[in-house]
Amino acid sequence: MNCQEMKKMIPDLLQNGLESGQDEHYREHLHSCPACWQEWQDLHETWTRLGILPEEQPGPELRRNFYRQLEASRREMAAAKVTPWRQHWRRLLPDWRYAFPAMRLAAAVLVVVVGFGIGFMAGGSRENGGKFARLNKEVERLQQQVSLSLLSQPSAAARLQGLSMTSRLQDPDPTLLKMLLDVLDNDPSVNVRLSAVDALYLFADREQVRAALTASLSRQASPLVQIALIDLMVSFKEKRAAAALKKLLDDKQLIPEVRQRAKSGISQIL
Amino acid sequence: MKPIKRIFIALLVMGMVAPALWSEDAVDRVAVPFSDPGKPGLVKAHLINGGIVVKGYDGKEVIVEAKPRGHVVGKHEDEMDDDGEDEKRDKHAGMMRLKAGGGGLSVEESKNVMEISVPSWKTDIDLTIQVPMNTSLELHAVNNGGIKVENVNGDIEVANVNGGITLSRISGSAVAQTVNGSVTATFNRLDGKKPLSLITLNGDVDITLPATAKVDFKLKIDNHGEIYSDFELKLQNKSEKTVEDKRSHGGRYRVKIDKTVFGSINGGGQEITLKTFNGDILLRKAK
C-alpha cells in the first residue's frame, strides 16, 4: 500500500474505527510511514473532538407546530377510512416478549412520546373524545411498561426518570406498585429512594400502599428517607403509623434530627 | 471478550518499608485505559475516610492518585502494633496513624467499567482521579472529606455522608446526596433529558444554571430554610399548602414556604429536584 491509497482509506477508518479495515496492509503502512501516521493521528483527533459539540435541543415550539400541522393535515384527509387506534399500536409493537430490552425500552419511550404528542393534538378536537379516551388508556399502559423498564436500569438518573413518569399515571397496576415499593426498600441510591416516597405518596389512598410505606420505615437507614417517610406517615394520621414511629424511637442509632421529627410526628397523630 | 485487566498496587507490602512509602509526598499513581476508549466509560470509586476529586481532561486514560493524608507518626516498631493500640495512640497524638500491611490502591477494569477502591478505614486517603471528559461517575465517600467533580460531561452519581459535594462545569445528569454538608453544582449546560437530583440533610443546596436553562423544579426546604433565586421562578402550586412569596432586597426573588414547591424557569423542561432539611436552596444564574 502506498501513501495515496492510505489517504483514500482514512475516511473509512474514521467512520468505522481502526479495527474495521478488511485488509491488514494499511496497518503495516501506518506503522511504517511516519507521515501517514501523523496524518491519521491528526485527522482522527479532529474527528473525535467533533464529538464534544453538544447536541442542542430545539425549542418547544417546534414540536407544537409540527403536531398542529399534522393534525390539520389529518383533518384534511378523508375522515372515513380510520383504522382503530388500538391496531396501530399493536402494529407498532410487534412482540414485546422477544424484543431486546433496550429496543423494547426505546420503542416504548418513543410510543409514549408520540402518544403525548397525539394527546396534545387531541386537546383541540373534542368530537373524537371516545377514541382518544381509548388511546389514553393505551398510552397509560405503555407508560407503565416504560416506567418498569426504566426502574430496572443501572443508571440512577434513568430510575428517577421512571419514577417521575409514574406520577402521570392514574391507575398503576399491581406489578408497578410492587416495583415502586421494592425501589423504596432496596434501591442503592438515596435520591431514588426519596423520589420513590414521593411517587408512592400519590397512590397513598390505597390501603396496601399505606401499609407498605409504614412497614418500610424500620428498614431505612438513611436519615433523609426516614424523615420523608415520617412526614408522609404523619399525613396518614393512622394509629398504625404512630406505632411505627414509636418503634423507630427505640433505635439507639437514630440521629437527633430524625428522633425529634419522629417525636413531633407522634404528637401530631395522637 | 477481553480479559479483565487488573492492576493492583500494593501501597504497603510490609511494615518495614511502610514509613518510607507513606511519607507526605508519597503519592501513588496509576494510569489505566478503558478497554474500549472510543466509548464513554464508567468510573466507580469508594472510600471510607478521605476525599475524592475527579477532573475531566483531554486524554484517554484514567489516572488515579491515592495520597494518604497527614504525617506518619511512630517509629519502626510501631508498625508491628495491633489495631487497638493504634487507636489509643492516635487519640493521644492527635494525628492519624497508618496501619501497615493492609493498604492497597486497587483499580479494576472490565467492559469499560473501572472500579477504584482504597482500603481507607484506618487512615484518610485522598483520591484524585483524572478521567476523559465523557466518563460517567459513581462516587461514594463517608467521612473526613468532600467529593469534587470538575469538567465531566457524563452521568454523575455521588453519595457522601459527612462531607460536602461540589460539582463544577458539568453537563450530564447529576444525582447527588449527602447527610452533613452542602451540595453545590454548576452546570455548563443541561442535556434536557435526564432528571437531576441534589439532596442534603444539613447544608445548602446551591445550583448554578445557564440563564436560558429550561427547568421544572421540585424544591423542598424545611425548618428555617429559604429559597433564593436569580431566576424568575414561575410557581405552580401543586401542593395543597399555602405558598407565600416575598419579593426581597437585592433583586433576588425569595420564596418562603414549608412544603414542596413546584416551579419552572424559561417555560420548563428538564426535571430538577433539590431538597434540604436544614439549609437554604439557592438557584443562581451563570454569569
Next chain:
Amino acid sequence: MPDDEKVMAQVREGRVEMLAILFERHHVRLFNFFLRLTANRSASEDLVQEVFLRILKYRHTYRGESKFTTWMYQIGRNAHIDQLRARRPEISIDEVWEQEPSPQPLPPQKAESEQETDLLARAMERLPLRKREVLLLARFQNLKYQEIASLLACSVESVKVQVHRSLKDLRRHYLDLQGGTQ
C-alpha cells in the same frame, strides 16, 4: 420497532399521523444538522419544520427503494438551498455554496470549558458550506459514504475525498483559532 421505511410507507398510504413517529425519531438530529450548518437556531427550527411539511406534502413521491433518512436529508438540503436563495437572491447558489465565510471577530473570553466547543463551532463556521455539509453528514447523521454519495449525486470516492479535505481544513481553522486566543 418498525423501521423508518415501513412507517413512511404507511404515511404514504394515508396514515399521516404515523409521521409523528418519524418526527420523534429524527427531528433533534436534523435540527442539529441545520444548526451546525447555519449557526442559527431559529433558521434551523424553521428548516426542520419545513422538511416535515414537505415530507407530508410530497409523501406520494417517496419510493421505498431508498432509505428514509437519505430521502429526508435530500429534502433537507433542498429546503436549505431554497432558504439561502430567498435570503440572498442576488448571487448564484454555487457561489454561496463555495464561499469562504469572512472570519468573524472572536467573542470575549468565555469560561474555559465553553471555549473548546465554541472554538470548534467557530472553526466549523469558517468552512465553506459545501465542506461543512459533507462533514456534518458523515460525522453526525449516521449516514454511510454510499448514502451520502447518492444524496450529493456524486461518487463514493469523491465523498471520501471531500470528507478528508474538509476535516483537514477544519483542523487548520481550529488550530488557528486556538493560537489566536492564547
